[in-house]
Amino acid sequence: MASGQGSAAVMERRLAAAEGQCIRAGVQLTELRRQVLALVLQAEQPLGAYALLDRLKEQRPGAAPPTVYRALDFLLEQGLIHKVERLNAFVGCVGAGHDHHAGHQHAHQFLICGQCGQTTEISDPAVTRALAEAAARSGFQAGHAVVEVEGRCAACAA
């Protein structure tokens, strides 16, 4: 079986969903952007921009930092990937392609295992609500929230 978050078939399905989402949004999932998205999706763990760049160079020898950062910016805007601030790394959005938040960023949280590096995306309404209430209590107009919990995943805890 292929490496990464799923088989090659699953990857193709996710890429196709991304394609459709971009068409509906009136933006272009170009070859470059598709390649970078594929690299992010097939990784088991969050990948840094330069790790992605190294892999991208195999397909696109002339690639340089701006190449990958521009693609990442696009994918972030479309909500197809997220950035893990704590790791300076990027992961595919697990919800992308599910119509309930098609096309743009959504509230989410990360659970980062310090042992194996596995990063799990969740989207817990209670957390989102508690955060919104806490912000409002300070008279703060809340926008996007970075929420990243470090600890041990279920597998590593055992």
Place this chain on the structure above:
Amino acid sequence: MASGQGSAAVMERRLAAAEGQCIRAGVQLTELRRQVLALVLQAEQPLGAYALLDRLKEQRPGAAPPTVYRALDFLLEQGLIHKVERLNAFVGCVGAGHDHHAGHQHAHQFLICGQCGQTTEISDPAVTRALAEAAARSGFQAGHAVVEVEGRCAACAA
């Protein structure tokens, strides 16, 4: 009035509290560490490591990146400052010196104004609890959590 989060007298009080906390913890708040802490405390906004380094050089001309990073690591361990991951910058802990969490890190959240850059530290029990529950629900042993909300502060919203 002096710049920063408070007057010179307030600064001295906070530094003295830090001193006492370090003594109780059996660690040394050396001159260098005290200088870096003072620089962080007197800033109105989170400061990056290199901004701190520039200011530190005025007192300590030979200072280099490791100089400031080592001091910051120490202050982080002692819970005297926090890092704002989203900004790669550091702020003094507003709770340091208050006995209820003397000596080490505590759960906290940041409200970051995208307009004026002001960053407010809060420690909302409901957020902390919601996060702990969400993590537990995924079988995740939660440790420290990075929680940083971007938006507009009350002043800038008006």
Place this chain on the structure above:
DNA sequence: CCTGTTCGGGTTATATAGTAACAGAACCCT
């Protein structure tokens, strides 16, 4: 006193992360 050890810090070099600025290609519209 000597000696091993720990800790803090100086110094140099390097690694990693991110952006600015400009040029060219491709495409669409008139």
Place this chain on the structure above:
DNA sequence: AGGGTTCTGTTACTATATAACCCGAACAGG
């Protein structure tokens, strides 16, 4: 053809963070 927009290539640079090594002060045990 001309002129706009979008996307990518390319070069150079800035910003953030760490590795590795050395040295001196402080201290403990012999």
